[in-house]
Amino acid sequence: MGKRQLDGLVIAVTGGAAGIGRQIAEQAAWAGARVAIGDRNAEAAAATASELGAGMRSYPLDVTDEASFTTFLDDVERDLGPLDVLVNNAGVMWVGPFDAESETATEAMFAVNVLGVIRGIRLAAPRMRERGGGHVVTIASAASKLAPPGEASYAASKHAVLGYLTGVREELRGSGVHISAILPGVVDTALAAGTDTGAAKLLSPDDVAAAVLRVISAPRFITTIPSYVGPLVAVSGLLPQGIRDVLLRRAVPDQVAAAAKADRSGYEKDALG
Template identity: 65%
Template sequence: MRGAGARVAIGDRDLPGAEHTAADIGGNVAAFALDVTDTASFSGFLAAVKSSVGPIDVLVNNAGVMWVGPFDTEPDDATDRMLAVNLHGVIRGVRLAAPPMRRRGRGHIITIASAASRLAPPGEATYAATKHGVLGYLTAVREELRDSGVRITAIMPTVVDTELAVGTATGSAAMLYPADVAAAVVTAIEKPRFEVTLPSYVGPAVRAVGLLPQRVRDVLMRRMVPNQVDAVRDSTVRADYEAEALGRDGIGDPTSTDES
């Protein structure tokens, strides 16, 4: 976004990490502390950005954590953490950022959701539930903000090559990369749309499959959507990520998941 002429502010619970990222990007990029699960922290972040950089024209909700495995072995702290970050974090950000934008008569809130907003891979039951919730929430808020000048966008990528997805399968879609999602964000700012799926064919494909009888739909979805229970079975490759993101002794203190 900086390359497109934007003044960029990064928020993360890991402030040194955010500062390091800002330095890597270069230019006039600012870094601030932000915990999307805490209203005071999110309010403080928005106020600090306004004071340092100026009124926020575009907010990108990009926080997310994911536990993968059979639904009946998911720890309570993993469930709580996904709900707190993936769903409540988005609700909190929209609720705090949208009213000032509405008063100014302009603004854009972009949320990095997931193809799991429309799909539900085995092994990602709660994660998919949070992303379905995000899409439902944004759909309602978008209608409330109609004609206000404030735009809402949900970007829904399939599996992206990040720590969150380590060890998981991609199904019938090719692996995406962070640059693909970043490019989609810039395009959404330039040409606003509510729903953006990556790859672009995913949205039409899901809608088409949804018109079919359940039995046929099930067969096609099993070919398209990865079974993450199978992907992570007998694997420890996600252990380090999940320990950091969800905490070894409870919800914990993730250091690199809460970015906006």
């Protein structure tokens, strides 16, 4: 498929009030798209939409609630027109030793990171298929392919997301509906505050947003940021376990150690309950 312009596309972004979602919304609006942001913090979403301007719309959205997600999609299509692109961006993360993680934190990560994505695709993709085209872009993580210590459940949630996307992509083959996954490393947002980047550089939300716009323009299934993460994982998978362990321990950060030095209590109280 050749490149397409974003001008006039209707794009909805979950978790769009701040961080990566905000930057995706802003860059998409600059490119001429009609953008809707949904966020469980409706006031923050409204403030972001007002600040970014360009006719951007905001809506309350709880991705863990079926009725909320359905209403979000209905309202976006009523106000802006048929949805061309859904960006599943909403996500949460707890960091620390596996045996210190609360049941509440574990359930929140799977409710938002996995079931929220599944819900968005299950509700949006059939509408797109009926119209003969559309695109769902999901912000996953390099943790979809790696599993840093200290992020065991988070990595499990992202592995689950990539598995789901892989299966759904095949079901939608030939329908005109594209499925894409963006797999960034550590991004400078509240979600990743206090964590270590390992051998990779710290990414900015703009880096991820730019990758999303490129993928919307020219659809592809998996995009890793930095780009070398994909080949690194592929090559490491061919190595004997002992050598693979040494390689990945040098490249992948130890988030148990990082979390011990950071105070993430404010973010985690707000995001995970």
